[in-house]
Amino acid sequence: MENGFKLTRTPNCFGYPRFSPLTVFTPGKETLRKKIREDAVKYLFADKYQMFDEIARVAINELSNTTGRSIFDVELAVEHQIHYSQNHNGFIQNRLRERCFRIKDQLMAGIKDLGLHFSPGDKLIDVGAGSGVVAQMLKDELELQYAFLTDVVDYRYPDVRHTRGMDFRLFKPPFEKIDCDELYQIGIITNTLHHCDEPLKVFSTLADRLAPGAVLMVVESCVGVSVAEVRNHLQSMVIPYQTLFDQQGNIQDDQLEYFAMNDDDKMLYGIFFDWLYNRIFLNENINVPYNFGTPSDWNMHFEKNGFHVLQTYLMGFDQPAAIEFHTLHIIKKK
Ligand SMILES: C[S@@+](CC[C@H](N)C(=O)[O-])C[C@H]1O[C@@H](n2cnc3c(N)ncnc32)[C@H](O)[C@@H]1O
Numbered sequence: 589m590e591n592g593f594k595l596t597r598t599p600n601c602f603g604y605p606r607f608s609p610l611t612v613f614t615p616g617k618e619t620l621r622k623k624i625r626e627d628a629v630k631y632l633f634a635d636k637y638q639m640f641d642e643i644a645r646v647a648i649n650e651l652s653n654t655t656g657r658s659i660f661d662v663e664l665a666v667e668h669q670i671h672y673s674q675n676h677n678g679f680i681q682n683r684l685r686e687r688c689f690r691i692k693d694q695l696m697a698g699i700k701d702l703g704l705h706f707s708p709g710d711k712l713i714d715v716g717a718g719s720g721v722v723a724q725m726l727k728d729e730l731e732l733q734y735a736f737l738t739d740v741v742d743y744r745y746p747d748v749r750h751t752r753g754m755d756f757r758l759f760k761p762p763f764e765k766i767d768c769d770e771l772y773q774i775g776i777i778t779n780t781l782h783h784c785d786e787p788l789k790v791f792s793t794l795a796d797r798l799a800p801g802a803v804l805m806v807v808e809s810c811v812g813v814s815v816a817e818v819r820n821h822l823q824s825m826v827i828p829y830q831t832l833f834d835q836q837g838n839i840q841d842d843q844l845e846y847f848a849m850n851d852d853d854k855m856l857y858g859i860f861f862d863w864l865y866n867r868i869f870l871n872e873n874i875n876v877p878y879n880f881g882t883p884s885d886w887n888m889h890f891e892k893n894g895f896h897v898l899q900t901y902l903m904g905f906d907q908p909a910a911i912e913f914h915t916l917h918i919i920k921k922k
Pocket of ligand 1: 759
């Protein structure tokens with residue numbers, strides 16, 4: 589790599605460094621690379637470790653020739669040379685559905701833990717709904733009559749399109765207003781804020797559509813969590829699929845390895861898997877601005893913008909396919 593070639597972009601919405609995922613393949617990152625390779629094999633590819641090695645080979649080759657190119661060009665060149673999206677399409681689609689089931693179960697566990705009750709007339713809004721499966725299952729389980737879904741792209745699965753009592757509208761920049769007249773009693777925004785270029789603005793737009801006293805459930809990929817912080821979060825054990833604690837409340841070994849990393853490497857770990865999963869597996873030009881914050885960054889933002897934080901559940905690497913450190917924040921509009 590030539591001197592002066594930049595591997596970071598402008599800082600993210602919380603001011604944290606926005607490293608290129610390819611930083612993983614630069615000198616000095618061998619320990620992180622080893623951990624990522626092991627976790628990728630363990631959680632994602634089973635015996636297909638060759639895939640990680642192929643990405644490494646292509647990335648190192650592209651990084652050796654950066655003359656006249658930006659990091660964006662180099663990343664794109666790597667993305668275009670990895671042809672796994674076809675092979676992995678079925679594999680990833682199955683995992684996506686499984687992931688939706690898990691998220692729904694996690695939201696339900698939080699609702700139960702906090703003793704929250706909803707009535708059939710309460711309306712649900714989901715921003716960044718994706719396939720729509722999480723909202724569809726939550727609506728069913730809470731026996732709600734109506735849910736409103738919105739996203740910048742219509743990714744809804746066919747069965748979701750045909751579910752009664754569910755509307756969808758495209759959400760377009762500049763994201764100042766969601767095009768609906770209702771105020772909602774339940775909001776969900778799951779795995780979405782870090783995909784938005786302006787997550788804080790998208791959050792405010794959603795907040796505007798919530799009724800006073802409404803409950804909003806946010807699932808985010810977070811960075812900067814320390815092992816000390818996790819020890820104080822035994823309440824997370826009530827959430828299914830959390831990977832932090834064993835049944836006795838001890839922190840699991842592979843999570844301890846993650847906590848041993850410094851903050852930059854934890855950020856890079858999250859960035860790498862977000863990139864791998866969205867840009868290599870799904871390959872759909874999904875926006876990956878890596879707007880990761882700490883759980884407290886998010887909670888401070890919620891508190892400053894008219895919400896009480898009822899509970900924060902730290903869940904660890906709980907979702908198949910997305911090996912990111914997840915948190916569930918359940919907050920209530922004042
Ligand atoms: C990882 S998917 C999550 C989908 C779904 N919520 C789930 O948990 O399965 C992220 C979603 O965020 C959406 N998204 C990206 N930018 C957005 C924005 N500015 N406003 C609303 N949604 C956005 C994407 O289109 C995508 O569907």
